[in-house]
Amino acid sequence: MPVPAGASNLRATSGGSTLTVTTEGGTEASIRIASIAFPQLRYARTREITLTYDLPGAELRSKDPTRVGKGFAAFTALAWGEPGRTTLDIVAPEGYDFHSTSEIFTETAADSSVTRRASEHTDETGIWAFVTLRDPAQTAERSITVGGDEVSLLSFPGDEAWADFVDQKLAEGVPALEELLATPWPGGLDTVREDVSPTVTGYAWFDFTKREILLGEELDTQLLLHETSHAWLNDDHLSGRWLQEGLAEVVSRRLAPRIGGEETPSDVPKRDSDPAFPLSQWRNPTGLAVGETDEYGYAAAHAAVNELIGGLEDEDFTTVVQAALAGESAYEPPGSEDNRGTTDSRRFLDLVESRGGNTDADQTYATWVLDDDAATTLEQRSVARDDYAAVDAADEGWLPPRGLRIAMSRWDFGGAGDLMGALGEQAEAAGELQQAAAAAGLELAGEVREGYENAEDEAAYSDSAELLAETGESLERVEGARATVEGAADPLSDLGIRLLRTEAAVAGAREAFSDGDLATAGERAALATEQTRWAPWLSASLILVTAHTVGGLIVGLVALVRRPRRVRPAAPSGPPLSGGEGPPATTGDGTY
Structure with a gap:
């Protein structure tokens, strides 16, 4: 026996x-x-x-x-x-x-x-x-602080080594996790318990209902970090067991050596081995003990996530994982609150490619994550992303329309294709408008960009196209007026423009354009153009009037100078003064 x-x-x-x-x-x-x-x-x-x-x-x-x-x-x-x-x-x-x-x-x-x-x-x-x-009642208890929260360590009576180990490693490990994940300690942990049950099950766990981490008696830094990382890497932020467990394993293996743990060698399973399966089909265990399915799942999940982001430097690694925890879409700017949701396998792939720069990520998915039927989806995705990239390049610094970004985030590639078809040449028009405005030194009104970026359906696309066209036409008129005024360089035009304050009309047209008041911009541009046309005539007329007025004044002055002098009556006779004539005599009224 x-x-x-x-x-x-x-x-x-x-x-x-x-x-x-x-x-x-x-x-x-x-x-x-x-x-x-x-x-x-x-x-x-x-x-x-x-x-x-x-x-x-x-x-x-x-x-x-x-x-x-x-x-x-x-x-x-x-x-x-x-x-x-x-x-x-x-x-x-x-x-x-x-x-x-x-x-x-x-x-x-x-x-x-x-x-x-x-x-x-x-x-x-x-x-x-x-x-x-x-017996849950028979434990040795120690209270420690984790991320500002009070946590109880429950160990076997007399096993001070285990309590000391967990205390020290959590004190070092939680700040390291916060830094690598760029996310503060989320809480949700009340107890870390030492138990023999992992000897039965083959794995430790984080029980979110009990707010408890259960560990075996081993002093395993990497395992402790793995379970602690699930305070972040859980159903609240990530969908899919393979993604949660794979990230936890990659994160804990990266950090363990930094706080005194051992480097655990990677064990990559064979994808065609028995009982290999697509990781997208991996579910939570139904039995108490780890079987062949979970043994393969844990190893394969680590291999997949390690291929996807394991080779990134900390800064890029953090960029991807932080965005995943925040539920960001790869089709929005980093940190954007728009289009957020729980990060599943599809959204994570988009983040790995867009934020992590892994251009082979789809091959990793084809190998480890998706079943054979999903190969067609990856092909559709590749085509849609190429088309999307073309739209994103054409519209310069703007985001593609919101409806398109949502469709791409949801992997609705058919819908995305329809929206790009409805978009037509708007992306090119948006890019050309931005270039023209920059060349003119003008700011585009915020509603022009918002109308394009926030459009979610074909009706909104139509409204945006109309506004882009109107704005482009207004820009041409405003720029035309400015060019007309600056091109009028002859002295007569320059004088008329100054007198009419035409440059103020141009400035008003530019200001109205940037404010989005296209009607006023057009009116002031037309006024400036009209004033420039009449400026030389105004100047010439003014000069003629001035000349006529000045001529009249000159003639009058000459007449005054040539006015006949009055002859004074002869003075009484007498001998002349010595040395010449005497002083002129005056009449009684003071005239000479």
Whole structure:
């Protein structure tokens, strides 16, 4: 009969007699074979044999998985016998948590104890199960602070090494996770518990209902970081088990060596092996123990995510993962609140290509994630993304219309194609308008860009096209007026333009254009053009009028100068003054 490897004090009895028992190694490290000798059993006779043994339990973190301690136990339970005539009972105090590698036990409670009975063979020789028992009330507790939250560490009594390890690694690991994921600690964790059940299940876990991380006794930095990272990498932000587990594994392997953990070598499974499957079909486990499906799923998920972003530097790695956690769309600017949603496999691929720069990401999806039927979808996606890129290049610094961006985010490539068809040459018109405005030194009104970028359907596309055309025509008129004014460089035109303040009309037209008041812009542009046309005539007319007025003044002045002088009456006779004539005489009115 098989017995646990750590079994001691084996005793076999039958009919009140003690039988001889010897042991030898089994096919597994955790199993030994007990050989029981008894007298010859003749035809139609029966013999009942009772085999008892003790399980002292191995030390924590030893290779032997058998554990027996205060309030906990883990051991292999075995019963060999004929089908239908063999039972296995496990009796434990009431209130103990029970886990088993096989879902073959039924419970019966009586007298403050619970009996778990199995009567169904697990293989051709009998019943086999590895089980764990744990009294939740018997723990050693320590309170620590994680990301500002109070968290309880519940360990086996006396296992201070485990509590010290978890305390230290969380103190170092959570800030490292916050930095790499560029997202603050989200909370949601109350307890980290040490338990033997991972020995049964084959994996630890983050129980979001209980707000608890459950770990085995191993001091495994990478495993602790993996489970802690699920505070971020969970259903609240990511859809798909492969994406959550693959990211958690890549993140924890990247960070573990930075806080004293070991570098874990990658184990890449064969995609064509049994039981390989597309990761998009990987679901949460239904049984307690890890089977072949989960063994492949964990390894394949790590391989896939590692191919997608594992080779990125921290800055680019963070850019992709932060956007995924925020639910951003790859078709929106980084940090945009528009078009957000839970990041699933499709949105993650878009982010890996657009933000991570991995141009081979679709091949990784074809290998690991999608089934054969999805190959056609990837081909459609490739064509649609090429067409989308052409639109995005043509419309210069603007985003393609919102309806198109949403369709691309949803992988609605048929709808995206229809929208790009309805868009027509608007992208080119938008790009040309931006170039023309920049060349003119003009700002486009915000509603022009908003009308293009926010259009979600064909009706909105039509409205946007009309506004683009009107804006383009208005720009031509405003620029035409400016060019006309600046081209009028002769002195007569320059004088008229200054007198009419035509440059103010041009400035008003440009200001109205940038404000989106196309009607006013057109009116002022027309006024400036008309004033420029009449400016030289105005100047010439003004000069003629001025000349006529000045000429009249000159003639009057000449007439005044040539006015006949009055002759003064002769003075009384007398001798002339010596040396010449005397001073002129005056009349009584003061005239000469």
